[in-house]
Amino acid sequence: MTAAILVLNAGSSSLKFALYEPGELALLCRGTIAAIGGETDLKVTGPEQALLGGQRPPAHANHEAATSWLLGLVGEIRDLHLVAVGHRVVHGGSRFSSPTVINATVLAEFRDLIPLAPGHQPHNLAAVDAVARAWPGLPQVACFDTAFHRTMPRLAQLYPLPRDLVDGGMVRYGFHGLSYEYIADVLPDHAGERANGRVVVAHLGHGASLCGMRNRRSIATSMGFTALDGIMMGTRSGAIDPGIILHLIQARGMATDEVADLLYARSGLLGVSGISDDVRILEASDDPRAAEALDLFAYRVVREIGSLVAALGGLDVLVFTAGVGEHSAGLRDRIAQGLAWTGLTLDHGCNARSEVRISDAPSKVDAFVIPANEELPIARAARDLA
Incomplete structure (x- = not known):
């Protein structure tokens, strides 16, 4: 047996x-x-x-x-x-x-x-x-998914809210931690000593977030108190002006459930394109709204990576993972172009083939595509605790 x-x-x-x-x-x-x-x-x-x-x-x-x-x-x-x-x-x-x-x-x-x-x-x-x-x-x-980010410095976890709310648990938790834990574990196999340097991991799927690591520990991340924060996603808005939420409730008369549905289920790539939340469908479309949605997604990712690079004090390694990160060479190229100021340059042939290393030899930043495996850290914990 x-x-x-x-x-x-x-x-x-x-x-x-x-x-x-x-x-x-x-x-x-x-x-x-x-x-x-x-x-x-x-x-x-x-x-x-x-x-x-x-x-x-x-x-x-x-x-x-x-x-x-x-x-x-x-x-x-x-x-x-x-x-x-x-x-x-x-x-x-x-x-x-x-x-x-x-x-x-x-x-x-x-x-x-x-x-x-x-x-x-x-x-x-x-x-x-x-x-x-x-x-x-x-x-x-x-x-x-929140556990990996508990290593973030206190300032990275704090919101500028009244202290009683923060003390009551209203802090930045971060998500996709099991994905980041797996990448942190295997990254030395690909990046060598640079794995312990200044690393940004882009978990880009239907839900998407970014994590800045140093010594393979979370230093900062894009998602926050909930999994709605950060970069735009398939149907989630990501970070927006909180005044928009107040406006929707106070001036438009929307109920809180309606606002939640808007932000969680009708925004992101779906909302901007009006076509689909699936990157594959948008990339195959000749509708200009599809192209704009993909451009906005890449722009928001680049802006947020810039924030993480500031928190890390530079960038040595960029990792793409999860469904979109692993399979969309077009979005990886868009993002890399937006990060050219970091010294990142791609080998376009390797990127088109979704090989593990996609940066070229002169690149100052090593870039990799590493398939996600959230299940292995879970299996390890179940073995050790059961």
């Missing part, structure tokens, strides 16, 4: 998962249920992809149904014995700064944080509930 750790990574519109052997964390298989709520699709890779491959999730399944379907599929694998399940939990608040074994008390605290990550936290916790129903008593471990 094969022992295994199951990792569940519930996103806003997808469910990523992986199975690892608990000893050396050898990957058995990993996959994604994509387009949850629509024409769902299952993609599985890895040496044992036949364990879960060849199946199709129910169409138009929501997160709960997709998760239950996947757990049923895992439960039917012959001679597989689960020893633990690890979960991505987007927001750990001010209390949770390291992986934590889930029990009823901490689960209640996670639920209190739902308003700070409404597009993700409910899906993360629904997966916890689904596992508890399927396998009562099976150890479950939570790993937090």
Whole structure:
């Protein structure tokens, strides 16, 4: 019988998962249920992809149904014995700064944080509930997207708000920490000693953020108290003048729920283009609104990287990761052009092929494309704590 750790990574519109052997964390298989709520699709890779491959999730399944379907599929694998399940939990608040074994008390605290990550936290916790129903008593471990950024200096975490609000936890938390943790772990394999220098990692997916690292620890990041802050995203606005929110409520008469829907679900690439939140569709379009949306995205990324470079005191390494960062050579080129003042120059052939190193020999900044792997840090924590 094969022992295994199951990792569940519930996103806003997808469910990523992986199975690892608990000893050396050898990957058995990993996959994604994509387009949850629509024409769902299952993609599985890895040496044992036949364990879960060849199946199709129910169409138009929501997160709960997709998760239950996947757990049923895992439960039917012959001679597989689960020893633990690890979960991505987007927001750990001010209390949770390291992986934590889930029990009823901490689960209640996670639920209190739902308003700070409404597009993700409910899906993360629904997966916890689904596992508890399927396998009562099976150890479950939570790993937090906010934890990696707890190394930021105090000034990088503070907002210029009344002290009682700050003392009550209204600070910059940052997100995508599991992605940044993985990049920090493998970066020396690619960048050598420069990995410990002044590094900016661009996690560019449907949700997007940036992290400035020194000694492979978070120094500053673009997202803040919630995952709405920072650069523009697929459907999220990113940072905007807070006076706009007041205007929408006070002058336009919008309810808070309407404003939340506008900022989380109808802005970003979708809102600017009026076409799609999918970079692939926008890049294939000849509509000038699509080009403007992509240009604005690159501009906002470049501006925010400039802020991180100031916090770091320079730039030695730039890393692109996540779906857009890994696959859009066009956006990487746009961003690199905007950062020419740092001495960054790309090898256009390497960039077009999405090779690991995409900077050219004369470049003063090393640039890399490193595929995201949020599941491995989760599996490691589940192995160590379960």
